[in-house]
Amino acid sequence: MPCSECGGHTVWDDTAASEICTACGTLTDPTQVVLTSNDYSHGHSDFWQPTPPATLKNPRNSWALAGQGQEARDRKNAYTMGNFIISLAVSMNASGLSPRAITLFNQAKAIGYFRWGRRAKVVAGACLSIALRESYRPDSIADISTLLQCSPNLLSRTFISVTSALQIATNSVDPSVFMVTLQGFVTSILQGHQVAQSCGLPATLLKILQPLSLHTVTQTATSLCNVLARICPIDGQSRPSAASTACAVFLLSLEAEARTPLASLGDFAKTLGARLNLGKGVVMAQYKSIQDQVSSLIEKVPWLARYESHRGRAKVAKRTVVARGLKDVIKFNEEIFHNILLPDVELELTPPEASDDDNLNDDGTEATFSTSSRPHKRRKIHHSLDEATRFLLNPLHTHAASRPHRSAPASGSTFSLASYVLSTSALYNISRNPPNRLQLLAAERGGSDEAAIPDEELFTEGELESLLRNDKEAAILQRALGWDRESEEEDTVPKEEVVKSKRRRNAQGRQGQHHETEHLVKKSRLNMDALARFMGQGSESTSDNADEDNGEIDFDDEGALGLLGLGGDFDEEDLEEEGGAWLGDELYQHEDLTSTSMPNAISTHSPSLSQQGDDEEIVLDSWRPPSPSGGGGISFHNRYEEDPG
Template identity: 40%
Template sequence: MPCRECGASHLVHDDVGSLVCTDCGTLADPNQAVLTSHNDGLITSSYLAPRTSKGWHLAQTKQDRDRKNTIAMNTFIGSVLSRLNNPGLSPRAEAIFTHAMVKGNYRWGRKAKLTAGAAIAIALREAHKSDSLRDIAFFLDDSPVSLARAFQSLVSLLDFSLASADPAVHLPTLHAHLQSVMHPETLSPSHLPGSLVSIFTPLSLQAAVRTATSLSHIISHHSPPLPLANLPTPPTACALLILGLEAEARAPLPHLKELARTLATRFALAPGVVSSRYKVLYDLTEEWIRHVPWLDQFEYKGKGRGAATRSKVPKRAIVAKGIKDVIQFHQQIWSTRMQSQHKVRLDLELDPDDVEEEDQGDDESMSTPTVASSPGKRRKIDKKGNAMQAAYRLLVDPLSSGALDAATFSNGVSLLTHLLTCSPDELSRVRGTPPTRLQLLAASRGGSTAEHIADEELFASGELEGLLRNEQEREALLPLFQLNWNEEISREEAATGHGKPIPTETKRGAKRVDVGALARLLGGHVDGDSNDDEGAVFPDPDDTDTYQWGWDDYTITEPTEPELVRDWRSGPLDDEDNDIFGEFDDTPGDRYEEEL
């Protein structure tokens, strides 16, 4: 069948399933359809570039990851500002965060979270509101100290000039001014009466500053905002410091006008402004005291609660004693409110390389930097040089009170070098014990040998005698010593040291004696039957010469007649006596010693 277009012949095509012209490609039957089941092949081609060292898939590029993280961070910033009742500041905080990430070239991670918190604080500061660093740190799940450092770094990076709306920023200045006024040799004239100086001297001014700072935070975070928060901060700071001093003294301060005038001169303020601001804070604190459940309420004299009645205790005294309770009560309220809120969730896609660098940066920030080194290399610590410097310092000034600092000690200085170079006061402080008399004398005279310190100077007057026992103590302990030695020593023997000789060898010999044999041996006799003598037990002859038999006592004596003694020592015994010992060939003396 020829083609209708060109007249050429048709050819059957397997893929199409129809006749196709070999010249023009026209189908013989255009209406013919191919079933989908006939196409069993899989598409192996892809529109994505292969993943090689020079390219990434579109879903895994750095730009896409940054875009997702930016969206997540903007959502987080808006959620935090909504929790702080300032949702309208979200665009400004997001713009500050984006600008800081680009200019500082920060990586995504903990540094980015701290930068977002600092951006929120800057936006609040620009709106003349409290920066709320503690609240922001709670939502970031980080410490307020780290957030404050990030805030200062971001302000320096972006060259911001911010005026704080928190009166607490002026408290360190007032603290230094008050200390200079209290100092007796100050060049500036003092306007404080002597009674105030005597009250402030035993007080801790630093504790008063902390109390005033806590009151400032309560005022700044009060909801709804107080009108006091929109007023200039220097007079408020002066009034807060006065309340902090009264809280530490637990009593109202006298000469209030003179104290207000002294603090107002630091900021060139009128004393009346500070006094009026103190009156506002005083009334506000009195109102807060009424809501503290564990404090006693005001007791009034008279009937009713009108103008004619007044409290039994002065209100200033009640306020001075209740300021710290108010601070504690508001701290509990803040903790309960924060714990009831759920933390804002923030999910960031981090690069594995960024995570490793961030962990290394956290470890380096936690450790104390000792040697300035380049970012890419770690400088080798010269332990020998530090030891030589310590030795030079010891030779130049051995008794110097300046000890090695922590950085030098951590750089490889041995403990022995540190102990040799440190002062006796520091050594006693480290050990927790006061220096001895020898250490003090050695430090003052430059050595501890006999040439520098004599033996008599090692003990103070009467110190050595106090270590020895006196005569009464020795007399009291003498019976105890005699009891331990198991013998009684006379005073003469104890004084001269000559007593009874102590036997060093155990006496040997028999403890049982046959009385009949002994009587016949000695040539005597014992009344009674000889059979009754068997089994008699006698004490050791060396201890005593008396023995007991039945109800009678007997004494063993040697024969006094010369014939018996001569016969006993030289002559042999008869057969009857010899039968007692059996058949032996030894002499009677040997037999007697053997029996004994």
């Protein structure tokens, strides 16, 4: 009798005491009970049979022990792969299809289609895809390949091979196969005005569709089909066709790309349905069904606004909510699906199976390795010398592909790089320009040195003169670059400045030698001449007698000394009356000492100076600031008196 759920063929099973559908695995009479005895083994399973008892043999004579034979190893691997297929089916929300996938896997192994190893996992994924197609669901090859961590192309080839080996014919029910057709149809509508007028679409709809990227719309529609394929229907209602689902998903993807509902949706649904031989009602019914499913998925995304209606009215329409949140729903579900982890498969492999497993690449091809320990020498494609030659001859020319270099037999004589560059025969084929005179001479005489080609033969008569600038061009270039002005400025340097700079350098040299011998302090950064000129007016009245008493100090120096408290109306007799020591002409012998070391100069004028033999040592007492006298200089009679005690 046919199955009550799917109408498939049923067979009798003694273990279940009922008929079982071969398509969906539904029991015809699930109320039957099978009584068993206590002798029934607890380890009984459809995938694992207890190993029959065997006598222990001597392992030295290659006798197999109990549980170590090939049959026992195959049962263990089959049991492991059965659990793996169950986990894979649960991840795809198709746990009811795991028995059918396990059956297909065992049949493929029975005919010797594959060996244990990495290929067994790919075959298990292909068997689950076949079971999905048989249950009128999309094969989900992309999702299964993501879980198996293999390429979709490898899984597709394995799917075709398994169906061919088992002689199974299935029809694709994946809506994503129609997306390219719908994309091309909409593109023809937007590009051709006659097609748009024949379809009867309004101008407002075409205005919304014109700026949209149809390639992005197709990708969104394909991702939405994968998300919907993971939702297993819980009722036994008739499933819609793949074509109607494709039209509805494409409409939702267009609204998601525009982030607003489309105008005249019914007319557009009628146009798309006519392309796939569908009616407007079928497409709109499927559109509303998928819209409700997406709306329920939006509620599971925490950052999206939900559709809320009060008394049959809502602030935001459901179509608007779905259009704004469709892409976020797809991204949210894709991240969750990619985080699913499958259990590790540990199979017992023989040495040949282990070697085949190691040589298997991700694309399903077997990797071949060389038996020789020394790797083969790769053929040299790019030759640096040829590339350098081409660049020197024509830097702006880009050669597409270099010709293979043919090595010539080695000779006793060696040529230089210049000889190779100028005499190589490949230059005629490489360069677009004809060879010049030097290249022709080098190729004719077999060398480019001075003995083969003299300097007189490098240029033809008048060729070198044509490369040089004449007097008129040189004059124009000098005026443009300003070379004539610079030369005139260098020639008109006054001789007085040259003499002054020479004297200044000589004076600095003598002062530097004197400073090294006397160990004086560093020069000050204070410009005494500028300071004296600035304060010259205030010190004119108090420094009139200074020029008469001491001819070595001019007005500017006296004004500067008066400002710093180092000048004044004093002479040698005043210093002797105060008991001080007169240093003679050494007081103003060096201007650097007076202008740079101000505390030492003041202490030199103070009466507490002592000299000790040849090694003159200046002992400085506590220094007092000079009294604020009215003139530019100071007098020792007006200094502060030290307080006794």
